[in-house]
Amino acid sequence: MEYRRFGRTNLSLSVFSLGTMRCLASPQIALTTIKKAIACGINHLETARGYGKSEEYLGLYLASNNAVPREQIYITTKLPPTPDKQAMAQWIDESLNRLQTDYIDCLAIHGINTQERLNWIIKPNGCLSAIQAAQTQGKIKYIGFSTHGLLELILEAIETDLFAFVNLHYYYFWQRHQPAIALAQEKDMGVFIISPADKGGRLYNPPEALQDLCQPLTPLEFNYQWLLSDRRITTLSIGASCAKELETGRWRDCGIERLGDKGNQEVSTNGICPNDLSETIEKIDRRLQKHLKDTLKSDRCSQCYQCLPCPEEINIPEVLRLRNLAVGYEMNDFGQYRYRMLENAGHWFPGQKGDRCTECGDCLPRCPEKLDIPKLLQDTHLRLNGSPRRRLWE
Incomplete structure (x- = not known):
């Protein structure tokens, strides 16, 4: 597994993070999925107040006898913005209780999607003041935000200099947020790409035409490799619903052995030498662009x-x-x-x-x-x- 610096937090995160929104079928499924992810080298786990019992199940793992030491993993949870700073303070304490931990490594304000929601944060004595108070008390280490908003709003939020990281939608098949990636780097912010397999194109179940165009990689592997070839990006989320998905399909298609500390391997699973990987990505990129142009023509x-x-x-x-x-x-x-x-x-x-x-x-x-x-x-x-x-x- 490769690990990268998460912007000015200086946390060293695995290039893949476990998103726990999907592994909610039962506490046991959640626990086995989390354990498997950590065994694979993942050290960053992401949850949210709004993800059902996700925080609670992650808390069960943290409190279990089989958990790795707390300082060896990093937890991100997400709370929605609110005009009520007292509510935010209460939510922080509730998340800590559900997670059964004394501190949250990264708190992301969840869904800065509109100007109103950004204003709730940046206004004097707004909900950010409650988060900053919790940070002073040691309950939170770093503050960031997630967003489904327009590019212009994302750039405005980054320009506030209030945030140490951003959870962002950005994929090969949707590159609109390229300027946000650039500005985040300028501000030394960590960049966490959310849902690259699902929102990135449902690439775990690609059509045959796309599979052919991405050879010798799978479409999912190509998207992962394309993203991680950009050193401005720290980590990508994997939304596994069970431990098995970390053994096959979405996880193993990413070609993880070519991204980590096993770079001395002469040949990867697809027969590509590590030194030839960037050339392979560029060839696939050109092939995809040409095919799109030839197929759509003037449309x-x-x-x-x-x-x-x-x-x-x-x-x-x-x-x-x-x-x-x-x-x-x-x-x-x-x-x-x-x-x-x-x-x-x-x-x-x-x-x-x-x-x-x-x-x-x-x-x-x-x-x-x-x-x-x-x-x-x-x-x-x-x-x-x-x-x-x-x-x-x-």
Whole structure:
């Protein structure tokens, strides 16, 4: 396992972190999953107040006789922002009690997704003051934030200089937050990439076309390797639902033996020498880009975001991104999964669906590629709409 410095926290985190949101079927499943992760070399465990009994189950592990010494692992938990600082102080104590620990290594303010939620934090005597008081008392070591918000809001939050790390969505198939990665590095913040397997494209169950394009790697392995080739990124979350998933599938497809301290291996599981890995990633990247361009032709959206704002509040770039992936790489399952969350997940995944388009034409003059955006929005809706979905932990 490789370990990297988590920004100015100076914590040395494993390049993979266990997210505990999914291993909630029973206390025993949670305990065996946590134990397996630690045995694999993972030293960073992530939970949240809103993840059902996740904190409680992690606390059972920390209090068990088989737990590794507390100082050998790092815990991140997440609490939502609130205008009530007393509530925040109470939540911190409740999380400590559930976790059965005296301190939390990293507290992330969960879901700075809107300007209002950021204002609750930065206003004088806001909820951040309760977190900072807990930090002074030794209950919390480092403060960061997670976000599903717009890039501009994320940059504003980073610019406050209040946070030592950020939990961020950023993947090969969605690179919109590249400027946030750059600014986080400038501010010496740790960067924790959340859900690279699932939100990154459901890459644990890829379509055949995408598998072929990513050879000799799997799509999941390619995404992991592409992310970890960026030294500004500290760690990636693995949302295992059981210990078995840390032995096969999502976990083993990542090619972990090529990322860690076994770099002296002559050949990896896919027959690629470590020194040739970056060249392999670059070849796959070029192949994917060429295929997308050749397949979509003049209908390809380059994700410039100049089409926004939309009078009907349609999330045009995201809708067209999902169309790019569905048409270009046959990622229909992922496209449906994400598209059906529009209008059903609030500020966690904002925007209206493509069928809300009134063909007002407001976006057309702003599109540098001269796309027929109304037509493409309707086409995406026909391809990807179906039964509505909600976020897993709701």
